[in-house]
Amino acid sequence: MADTLKVGVVGPMTGPLAVMGEQWRQGIETFMELNGDKAGDTTIEVVYRDTTGNPANAKQMAQELIVRERVQALVGFGISPSAAAAAPVINEVQIPTFLPHVASPALMDASPYFVRLGQNIATNAEVAAKWARESGMESAYVAVADYAPGHDVANAFKPAFEGAGGTVTGSDNIPLSTVDFSPFAERIAEAQPDMVQLFIPPGAQAVSMVKAMAARGLMEDTLIMGQGEAEDSDIHLFDGTIKNFHSAIYYSESLDNPENEAFVGGLQAKFGEDVLPSTFTLGAYDSMALIYALASEMGADFNGDAVMAKLAGYSWASPRGKITLDAESREPIQDFVIRRVEDVDGQLRNVVVDTIPQVHPISGS
Incomplete structure (x- = not known):
């Protein structure tokens, strides 16, 4: 039986920041619609938890996903205080955590397992x-x-x-x-x-x-x-x-490259021709691109230190253009x-x- 890799998505699915969670979901589902639910022999399963945008809920939701759902990777948080609140839990279990849109410059110091997919x-x-x-x-x-x-x-x-x-x-x-x-x-x-x-x-x-x-x-x-x-x-x-x-x-819907054409086309085919991508959508989409690439090579054995070692200096073609993860900061070098x-x-x-x-x-x- 093939391995299953569970990905926990934690962030504002309801409340004043719900647009962020909604667009993450669109980015994740678009990626999986285009690529299926398997990375190599590994089945990818996504589980969501809602913080309602309240940083006080972020640590609890992260713990629940790790302990009860046994996720091997996390995506989300959205705002810097939420990610900072969950950092001690993430550090304790050494779980790779992909941040679609957490923008605080100093946040990356909170965990060596944070990977930024948005912007500083x-x-x-x-x-x-x-x-x-x-x-x-x-x-x-x-x-x-x-x-x-x-x-x-x-x-x-x-x-x-x-x-x-x-x-x-x-x-x-x-x-x-x-x-x-x-x-x-x-x-x-x-x-x-x-x-x-x-x-x-x-x-x-x-x-x-x-x-x-x-x-x-x-x-x-x-x-x-x-x-x-x-x-x-x-x-x-x-x-x-x-x-x-x-x-x-770092992104515009009008960028002319094959990856962006597939991204925008897939998004609109699934959610409607009037739906336009945002950096929220893109950050979640690119988070899944990294998770799939890693799972294709590593299976569901997402050892935190091994994952971070593979991501140091990693480059790929995103809808935004070429991205390279800076080996020291774990932040994108990008156009x-x-x-x-x-x-x-x-x-x-x-x-x-x-x-x-x-x-x-x-x-x-």
Whole structure:
């Protein structure tokens, strides 16, 4: 009888962050639809647990998957506090854990068994700063949500922009409870920067901030750069005011390569032609690609140290392009793209306007 490898997926399946869990599921099911449920002679079985987005539940859910379900690999967590809460359990049992979208630069220090499949957001900010300077932006304003990831963005952007000869003319830490973004947009407009480095949680807050900036004319006259505020899967939440929004990130639905064609085609064949991928979808899809590659070689014997040794420096072709896992940091070395929201055949889409090849993640220490 062939071995079975059980993969535990733990994260927000319900609650305010449920879109993350929903899109992970889409990415996982798309990969398995395209590749079957076997990696070599090993059957892959996926078991889900819901944290409701509460980090306090993450450790318990991870323990339940490991002890009761006897999973040999974990995927998920979604937000850095959830992954950090589960790290002691992961370290004790030495279980490989694939992070589709945990973005804190410092998180990887919490466990030698973490593998990042998304981004270290400090890297995004550094890419944005350097690209903006190369594009002639002399002054910048930094407006970020007032929690750890926002601070990571601000702390990476400012030295990179100033180190390249630019000037940061102002900054705001915007409380997560903010409903009225007009005072922040007013301060940005008064500072008259060439660009704004933005980091706002996707969804209602990002929509409100963009509309506030548009009301002050900033979307027309100023380079506004973010990361995942306007993913193609969420772009329907915005009106035309999102046009010209730029993002520095590692994936676009429009990338022209065979892997992305298969990914997008498989996603839409399974979930509907109007469904668009996000970095959440992609992170889960690529997590499964690694798990299948390892299981094809190792079977269900997922010894943590052996898995991590095989992943050091591992490269593969993803829908985002070539990825290599940095042997030291366990983070992806990957292409970054600069996207701009444009009207494409009557629909708003992110269009790639530049590519920065094979970016190394910056240290989170």
